[in-house]
Amino acid sequence: MLIPMIDYLSFGVKPSDYHDVITLLSENLTACKEIAKKNMINKSSEKATINMNSILFEVLPNGANGYAFILHNAEYQIKLMQYQSTNSNFFPMKVYIKSEALWSMSPHTAYQNICSWIEELFGKIITTKISRSDLCCHTDLIDFNYENKNAFKGSYRKLSIFENNRSISGINFGVRDSLIYCRIYDKQLEVKEQKKKIWFFEIWNNYGWNNKFVWNIEYELKRDFFSEYDIDTVEDFFSRVKNIWHYCTTEWLVLTNNDRSRIENSTINDEWLKISESFNDFANKSLIKRSRQIQTEAEAILPSVVGYLTSYAARINTDDINTAAADILENGRNYLSKKSSDFAKVINEKIDLLTSEKGGENFGKTDIYSKGGSNDSESGNNYDL
Numbered sequence: 001m002l003i004p005m006i007d008y009l010s011f012g013v014k015p016s017d018y019h020d021v022i023t024l025l026s027e028n029l030t031a032c033k034e035i036a037k038k039n040m041i042n043k044s045s046e047k048a049t050i051n052m053n054s055i056l057f058e059v060l061p062n063g064a065n066g067y068a069f070i071l072h073n074a075e076y077q078i079k080l081m082q083y084q085s086t087n088s089n090f091f092p093m094k095v096y097i098k099s100e101a102l103w104s105m106s107p108h109t110a111y112q113n114i115c116s117w118i119e120e121l122f123g124k125i126i127t128t129k130i131s132r133s134d135l136c137c138h139t140d141l142i143d144f145n146y147e148n149k150n151a152f153k154g155s156y157r158k159l160s161i162f163e164n165n166r167s168i169s170g171i172n173f174g175v176r177d178s179l180i181y182c183r184i185y186d187k188q189l190e191v192k193e194q195k196k197k198i199w200f201f202e203i204w205n206n207y208g209w210n211n212k213f214v215w216n217i218e219y220e221l222k223r224d225f226f227s228e229y230d231i232d233t234v235e236d237f238f239s240r241v242k243n244i245w246h247y248c249t250t251e252w253l254v255l256t257n258n259d260r261s262r263i264e265n266s267t268i269n270d271e272w273l274k275i276s277e278s279f280n281d282f283a284n285k286s287l288i289k290r291s292r293q294i295q296t297e298a299e300a301i302l303p304s305v306v307g308y309l310t311s312y313a314a315r316i317n318t319d320d321i322n323t324a325a326a327d328i329l330e331n332g333r334n335y336l337s338k339k340s341s342d343f344a345k346v347i348n349e350k351i352d353l354l355t356s357e358k359g360g361e362n363f364g365k366t367d368i369y370s371k372g373g374s375n376d377s378e379s380g381n382n383y384d385l
Helices: 018-041 099-105 107-122 187-194 200-206 223-228 234-239 241-252 270-276 290-315 321-338 343-354
Strands: 002-015 049-052 055-059 069-072 076-080 093-097 125-139 152-154 159-164 167-173 180-186 215-222 253-255 382-384
Touching: 002 018, 002 099, 002 107, 018 049, 018 055, 018 107, 093 107, 099 107, 107 125, 107 234, 125 223, 125 234, 125 241, 152 167, 180 187, 180 241, 187 200, 187 215, 215 223, 215 241, 234 241, 241 253, 241 270, 253 270, 290 321
Parallel strands: 049 382
Antiparallel strands: 002 093, 002 125, 049 055, 055 069, 069 076, 076 093, 125 215, 152 253, 159 167, 167 180, 180 215
């Protein structure tokens, strides 16, 4: 079985009205960023959030690589310049579509949704510039092991082996700053150990996999690769995904049968040939509902919640779960009250960060933001734009 997917997508954006709009937003973004800095210094768990055209983002306390503001939620990260650069090659916006959005919406839909949001807020998109994408394929056709680790041929110069319980758990080809970097690793093991994205289990089960093993073959492609092959915009990339994957799996890295005296002359493994064709009919569809992703992630953190609850109970010297829970509720309300907040307000904010009005299945058109309007909440951590 094969599951092809675009697992990472980041790109620059050049909108027509960026200068005028960022001038209007800059004051509120800066204020929110300062709150985030204070929260970090005070080691507060509170987040500085901003509502921009019906999508709630957390504002980070730092900038990066010329971008003054970094906004993120569960589905997107957006970097914004405070002042538009005079360098035409430096795009004022950088967008990263997260894995959760790509798998739950589909890559095209996740891209189209954020582009619609950008155009409603910052004007028509003049052009985009793709900066990185990861193409991957989950498969149970091949169990990568010591027998086939020497059967690869291709353009890579470095091979690194990773082990778990004396078995191969991953093989990396190339180096991170090369045009192409490939990782083949035990995806099921990664999900189990990190306890993140456990919604993959439901996707695999829907494909009828018995979860004995699931390997991920992933090619990381950066800007230098796209420049080398004249792939400039995100649309260029989408139109050539099939060809890119075919090149990566038939020229840059190939698993052979190791049936000749020289590996270069060996025939290609039949299962690998199937993998190389996995993007031929790439359906570009969502594979799991966003609501199911969130529910599964909630189930994943339950052991941690129970662990904290039992530790708290031990510290207040009770073995009654109801007593411990009641004590947490009472002291929790007092804590939030001192922060000029309440439970419902905090929860609703976190729900919005997970599923914004335009996020996932409900992502749609809304009225453009109210220019110059802001709403400083009681806690001083939220701005409405």
